Amino acid sequence: MNQQALVDVAAVSAPCQGALHWVGMEQIALPLRVAGQTIAGRAAAGVNLVDPLARGIHMSRLYLALAGLDNQELSLVRVASVLETFLESHRELSNAAFLDLSGEALLNRPALISPLSGWKTYPFTLRCRRDEHGLQAILELTVGYSSTCPCSAALARQLIQQAFDERFTDTPVTHDGVREWLGGEQGIVATPHSQRSQAHLSIRLANGLDDLPLAAFVDRIESALGTALQTAVKRIDEQAFALANGQNLMFCEDAARRLHQALRGQAGIEGFRLRVVHAESLHAHDAVARSEWNWAGS
Incomplete structure (x- = not known):
């Protein structure tokens, strides 16, 4: 059988011409290493299409370039290299590249007092852009904690x-x-109500960072709140957790202010936006507070 050249319909001009802001793929399965642990990640990758006559981009080139992140410790240096490959493989077609990486970071956390420890997941998305202004990176991170209502305590x-x-x-x-x-049971006749709460953060990372400081950010956030959710515990840890809640009574406004101050003092951050959610045990609705710093235009 004669071998014929395969037809490439993407090489012809588009029937309907025009530039496009973003073209690429989403929900790409990708193993990632975050804080030393391999996790099941997802990627969204793409470039813009500035040539109005071009039919499309080379999606397979984007997909293959992601191999540079396979089972490698996730870092901004590696992400920048992948984005550069995106652009190199799309010369004259594109001048901006995009890469979003998401998953659940898996961190081992110690108990408060006993020698026990266990694993906790921290959902995150790393959103990176490369254009004529350089590399911009935003880390979105969710951290759970416990909050006890000061009003119910009083x-x-x-x-x-x-x-x-x-x-x-x-x-x-x-x-x-x-x-x-x-x-006795007749002594402490009432207890404050507490709830599992979440801090949702968007952090614009400083230029010049090579590594992804996700674990350092989690440590900073949990330390500022003082009531991190626990994994494996003994009764002595549960008692210490009750003490921590009693010493860290928080409305959602208090939690938001604590986090704002903590993030303002954290190295590697150029700006942030945060949202705390207290899923109240008293009401059927949530209590929410927001704050931001140096975020306009992000």
Whole structure:
């Protein structure tokens, strides 16, 4: 059989001409290494199409270039190299390249007191752009934590005071008597309500960063909040967690302000936008607060 040249319809001019802002692929399966762990990632890759006469781009070239990230520690240096390959393979067609990488970072977190530890996932998306202005990178990150309502804590304390008055109005107040009362079911008659909460952050990374400081950002965020969600625990850890919640009473406004101050002091950040969500246990709706710094125009 005679071998004939395969038809390339993409090589002809477009029937309907015009430049396009973005052409590429989404939901590409890609193994990524983040903080030393291999995860199942997803990629969205593309370039713009500035030649109005071109029928399309070379999508297979984008797909093959992603091999530069296979099972390699995710870094801005490697992402920049892939984006450069995108542009080199589309000379005269494109002058901007895009790459979004998403997944769930897997970090091992220690218990508060005991020697136990366990794995936690942190959903993220790294959005990178390369154009005539250079490389721009934004890291979107979600971190879970616990929040205890200051109002419910105050109301609970008031009820405990009332119960104390009822118990000891006509009874001598002694150290042993109060201690026994506090440890019984009739002592702490009310408890504050708390909820699992989330911080959603978009962080514009500083120029010149080579590595992706995702783990460092998580450490900074969890330290600022003081009530990180736990993995494997013993009772001593659960007690320490209760203490941490009691010492870090937070409305959503408090959490947002804590994070704002913490991120302002973190190296490698040029700007950020944050949103905290407290999925209330009292109400059927969420409490939400937002804040941003140096974000206009991002």
